[in-house]
Amino acid sequence: MRLSLATWNINSVRLRIDLVTRFLTEQAPDVLCLQETKCRDSEFPLAAFHKLGYSHIAINGQKGYHGVAIVSKIPFAESGKRDFCAKGDARHITVTLLPETTPARPINLHNFYVPAGGDEPDPEINPKFAHKLAFLDEMAEWMRTDLIAHRDAIIVGDLNIAPLETDVWSHKALLKVVSHTPIEVEKLGRVINAGPWIDALRHHVPPEEKLYTWWSYRSPDWSKADKGRRLDHIWVSASLKQHLDGLTILRDSRGWDRPSDHVPVTVQLNLD
């Protein structure tokens, strides 16, 4: 069977529910992971998803900030969330997907919204950057101790870091810009090695090629300037590497009316 799984920082799911509906209608992924839903669980627009056949929904929301959700056509066995850095932020949610494979092949799926980290890339004077670094340390430690990647597992989300030189429009210009500083890149590397995880986007697109999933609202003429960054990620466990079978980065959606600054990223898996 084939499984398609998407991740999208929607920057307010209520404001952009029509864009989500368009995406789900046109691309019809089996599973969609959202970040920055920016609403309480009671305010989440469940009906719009139910209408499109996404009847399995797990939400970890909070008022005004952050918020993650997983909406799925495929049943899942259980869901949970972890409060990284014990701040009460809604930045993680997990489910165990139950695709109809024979024999049964449950897949642990984790959806993350890593702290952006503010502007100043110095943890001594910028508590938001210190929080980001601590969050990454905790992710790596959790993966090591819980052996997350030793089963069939997938990590997705807005990790707010562009690790490769080709993940940003100018490596040199962004070396001191939060999202591409050496310390963040190193810590993200430790997280990926703690799996170890396979970077599904770079499995499909060689590291020599520029690859972006986000373009700032502040950049006029975003497409022509093309000053993007690859902040959104999908990583799979080694056991799923051989099943990777396609990637779609919907750049066009950045040009839709009142867009998110992130675009949806979808991977296809062939589980046969």
Add this chain to the structure above:
DNA sequence: ATGGTCGATTCTCGA
């Protein structure tokens, strides 16, 4: 070298 634009919720903050 700086300012540029969004969204949720106020007369500001986080991204």
